[in-house]
Amino acid sequence: MKSPFAISTPVFTRPMLLMFVVLGTFPLWGTSVGLYNYLGVEIIIWIIYALGFNLLLGYTGLPSFGHGAYFGIGAYAYSLCQLNVFESVWAGILLGAFAGGVAAGLAACFLSHRRGIYFALMTIAFGQVFWFIAIKWHTLTGGEDGLLNVYRGTLSLGPVDVSLKSNEALFYFAFAVLVVITLLLWRIVHSPYGKALQAIRMSEMRAGFVGYNVWLMKWSVFTLSGVIAGLAGSIFAIAQESAYPDVMSLHASGFIVMMTLIGGGFVSFWGPVIGAIIFFVARDFLGSLTETWLLWYGLMFMAVMLFKPEGIAGVWQDFMKKQKAKSAATPTSQTPKNSVAGE
């Protein structure tokens, strides 16, 4: 007999398909609501980045305030590959992801037996060190000016070659990467690994006594999120046709934390997606209206932290709960309620 509590994880879920449909058709409707394709590209890139980051922040509860470093390293690796090794988009993004992972893995060796504030500060320290290196190693990174003229290449898909010159083409490419990453992360968070990460967030000590290798888990999740950041960074380098050190700064690293939390990364798999969209649309919109967009964004952020720290996903979940309570007459056979299960 099938256990009444076993609910197998579907490969696709409704929110996931909704996200795919809404984002995937962006070039078709984006311009008519006053957005533009390039913005769509950036949003997709940062969603990828934020999804990977949330594995660390939302699932494992490890706040990294220096994650921009791995994003930036990905961008540099991609650019260096294109400029000095050979012009292949595939090789570039693989190298970007790999470089992000190596850097993150190295930092994680020092970080993985830290917790709380010490962890947070060490991530800042490593972020700063990588940032300094990026600025100082002129011969490799171009220093402050960064690596320029990394022209968008062509993507070879077996028999067909697709040029990524237009923002539209790049958008679909980034979107395809996003789909793959989403499916992958969705799978991961529903595997024992993902569950154990959440367990570590709730009680690291207990997870150790249950038998998990907490150090290795923390190390691997940091590295994994570094790989994804590096991947996103290399697509960012394609979009920008350059790699700059600025994305590695503390400031830029703060943005990823902000967007993940505003969206509600602590309570939902989809939080970072919402957060990245809101962050970019608000930034683009406010940036063209006022010169003090950070003031308004800061106020918005404070309001979220004050009134709904679970973020927008939290608001949504509360709303759904109320709806459910209204129709409580019918008994529901719901999934086991998990914190980040991904409603």
Add this chain to the structure above:
Amino acid sequence: MAFFEAKHLQKRFGDQVVLEDITLSFEAGQLSGIMGPNGAGKSTCFNVLTGQYKPDGGTVHFDGQDITGLPPRKISGMGIARSFQIMTLFDEFSAIDNIMIALRNTVTRAFNPLYDLPGDTTTMDRAADVLAKVGLKGRELEQAINLPYGERRALEIGVALASEPRLLFLDEPTQGLGVDGTARLADLILELKETYSIVIIEHDMKFLFRLADKISVIHWGQVITEGSPEDLRANEWVQASQLGEVA
């Protein structure tokens, strides 16, 4: 050699010596108790035995193997599970997820991303069995943080049982439970005693006298006396205190 044996354990925190010289042994199939007044070093002793702290001196052997100073996950892997005095459940998980994540089967597949944990019928069945064993049938989907105190205690034990231990350590399981709760817990432990070797740390003498096969009393960081409940109960001060004569 006994099933579990600790010899001359010593533990200091800076200037403070918490464990002076602890020598203990527990037999397989028995329920052993550790008791002592507050602040006697019971919890520290427990933490050293289960690997949370490394001792400054002495050795710990389990089933013939030296486990002194091994990290908790290794000790857990050898078949020792423990509950906590200050409860450390996975609060945001449901009761059944708390068990599920602790099952040996899950732990060994920790790095297998293809394994669909929530969808695995056998795993879930086994988790449900464990919950039933600790009397939480019907509460499977409740979030751990929403469970009443007594049920959280039971779930604590359930999580420890989930890893199919050969030796189960329980850290002050009655703490915070009322008379009623303590009685129910005692029943549960008596049941578990059939299948597991258990060590309980407890302040409450009566509770241990009822359940244990052997009791060690710890004070000043050392074992000040040891024996069967009958032996210990024979002490005139103990009797007097239980009869309420000295007060």
Add this chain to the structure above:
Amino acid sequence: MRNFTSKLMTGAATFAVVAAIATGSVPATAKPLLIGLTSDASGQYANSGASDRRGMLMAIEEFNAKGGVMGREIKTIHIDTETTPATGSRVAERMITREKVGFMIGAVSSGVANAISQVAQKYGVVYLNTNSSSPTESGKNCHRVKFVWDGNGKNFAQAAVQNAVNKYGKKWLLMTNDYVWGHNTSKATRQLAEAAGAKIIDEIMIPQGTRDFSSALLKIQQASPKVIAAAVGGDDQKAMRTQISQLDMGAKYAWINNQQDWPDVYGLPAKNLFGVFGTTWYYKFDLPGVEEFNAKYAKMYPDTKMKVPGNVFFNGYWATRSLLEAIEAAGTTENHAVIKQLENLRIPAATRMQHDDAFMNPNTHQMQQTIYLATANLASKDKDDMFQIVAHASPAAVNDASSNETCKLESMADTPKYTP
């Protein structure tokens, strides 16, 4: 129901019109010309960015007053580039693909300018780099669509170095901001100084973001040079100036500071303005037209903190004015024609309110202009009259020859056509 339908119809019609205007398919003789202003409004260069923008707006205002350019009213859109290259890219993409601007003007930070010019080149949009003075802007990172209006670090070094070696002595020390601009500038200074017979006794690297210069200043005292050439920019420089003047070290050594932007020093005590530094313009020039120019500024910006126009404003103004004049001369807004006009740009000294004629170098797209050396005007009672011009050098004398080699402009054929 009828009512609703009619509303819907009106709504749809309005939407169609709006969409049509946005995509530019409605033929109109006097379609406004939209110019994107990309100067920084936040971050390190916010203040300079604002000054830059005021210059552009004054030029645009002049043209609009006489009926716009080629009968088209000039409109502007400004989006903050946050002194961040990544934002610069995004803003440029947005301006071109969403706002459909005809031209883009404005930069203070070279990183942002690079980012914008790459995007601009991709689409063929003419972009004016008004105020970023990194030599790489018209060197390694030059582009066919980009024109650079400020003097660069090498120009300033050329103007200052020979002079200083003769006047102050041969024992030199370099202070270098540890990033590309600083390195390039110091390298240029070193070459020129050594050529003039000076000896560089030490080079102290100042990491970007340094707030405390005490150890560097102690080091300088220990080395006791005659001349210190400091290529330190932005906030670092501001902090450095304060600390040097606290030590009264400003007068003890001859300081050569590559360039000093007006907005960066406006309002600081004259004591902090020690040493010699380069600039492209000063509002106290005794040249025809300057007074009218100042008066126009005062009239247009009565409420700004800066009561007089400075060099950043000047560059912003002249870049914009030259662009609009080039469009009129070309008779079209088509980019290739405008680029050709700008490449052949020549402005007489009298018009440009400088001491020599200015002209565009067609190979590097950098404006060649008179470079001035200034120092603090300690005698002045007027708090606006902060500088004292000590010398000026003609464009030929300060020519940045190396840019001619390093700059490789894209061919016209490789530059997409773009007609706003």
Add this chain to the structure above:
Amino acid sequence: MDVILNLLPHLVNGLALGLLFALIALGFMLIVGVMELINLAHGSLFALGAYFAMSIIDPNLSYFGSFGDWYSALPLALRYVVALALAPALVALVGMGLEICMRRTYGKKAEYGLLLTYGAALVIEETIRITWGSAEQVMPIPDAVSGAFFAGGMIYSNYRFYAAFFALFMIIVVWLFLEKTPYGATIKAGAHDSEMVRALGVNLTRLRLLVFGLGASLSGIAGIILTPIWGLRPHVGVDVVIPAFLIIVVGGIGSFWGAVIAGVMVGLVVAFSGAYVSEWSMMSMYLLLIVVVTFRTRGLFGKKSALEN
């Protein structure tokens, strides 16, 4: 001998700098120690203190008629002292306002409080930009502490030594306050066990308000003292909050002297690296942090803290 003569000025400078760093960390430490809260708005409060002081010393009094004339005619030193007393009090009010906002986050994840202060930092910084403009400004300082002096063939700035002594003075005042007054005792008890404080009948709400106000005003004082050296611009706070954070962690959370010693260490490291390997001077403090925290999990003198979880 020459080597020593060469090193000595840098040692002196490093110590002075270290005291300034310790001063920067003081307000941050108080709030971290008692409330177990990382106040990322620390830097913005620092900047705010300096801006307030500047406005008090050199205000725009054209609307105040004869009072304005009278005030402007007062000696600079007097106005400076007024600013030194008044500006921190104003910052304390802002800090208390922030604490009242913070209350909603107590008992929730520590990150929420931290991020709220991050938002507050953005808001304060932008507000400064709107109010005072983004240009560099100069805070006037009295003649008594400006200028420079000669010693051993080197010029030293009077102000820097005044600032270092002021920092030392503040460190001692705060220490005496914590150690020798009943308020200090309560605050320290609060740092170790908020349950106990509540049990003692201390109004915890008021204690937190007080501590936050005090911490904020210390940030403001640090701003007033330091901006004449570092310069005054809206984003000056960013240069402050990271070193403060770092010093607290190197010193160990909850340890007063740990923070002071860490501040001095950072000062020495920055001063010596600035003199001998200047390219690395900005990075040196991060390397110090990595080294210290790698070998000592809780910093130099850290105690166990809830912030670890």
Add this chain to the structure above:
Amino acid sequence: MLDVKGLRKIYQRGFINKEETFRLEANFKIDEPQVVGVMGPNGSGKTTLFELITGSNQPTEGEVLCAGQNIHDVKYRQRDRLAIHYHQSYQVRHFSKTKPSFMMEKPVSDYPMVHLFDEPQFNTQDGYIGFMLDFFKRLRADGRLVFLCVHPNEKFHVKIMREACDRYIFVQKGQLSFADDYDTLLENPDVMDYLGALAAY
């Protein structure tokens, strides 16, 4: 076993005009394993005496020989192998260090010879008292010397002292007086004053 030779500890106040605030003098020798009861008013010097015996306090004069070894010559961290001081329930080993540890001797014993229990908490509700008394007896049987300091303010405290101790020391104002059994102890008028009503039990 324990030889306290001409031990003197003087506390002073003031820098110039040194004024003696407290003086403790002790001179005794115990050869047999036994349980020694220690009583005396607060501030009489009981804890100081214990600290001097365990070596955590430096005497002004005299020495403490424990199992023949001068405790102040033993490495700090290992002094508890000779004499151990239990503060209520935990133990604190804090030493004012006068010379580096490596210059000192190793202890001759590996389990404390002298156990000093400083006012252990006797809680009548839980019955642990019985186990504690058994423990003292066991230590004595193992050849250890036990000091038990109690400040009686309940009837059962007196009972414990009577039951558990072989010998008594009464400390008052830094002076020690000895008694070989409880009744002898009560003959001392100071003790009677100190015990007050409890002396009747």
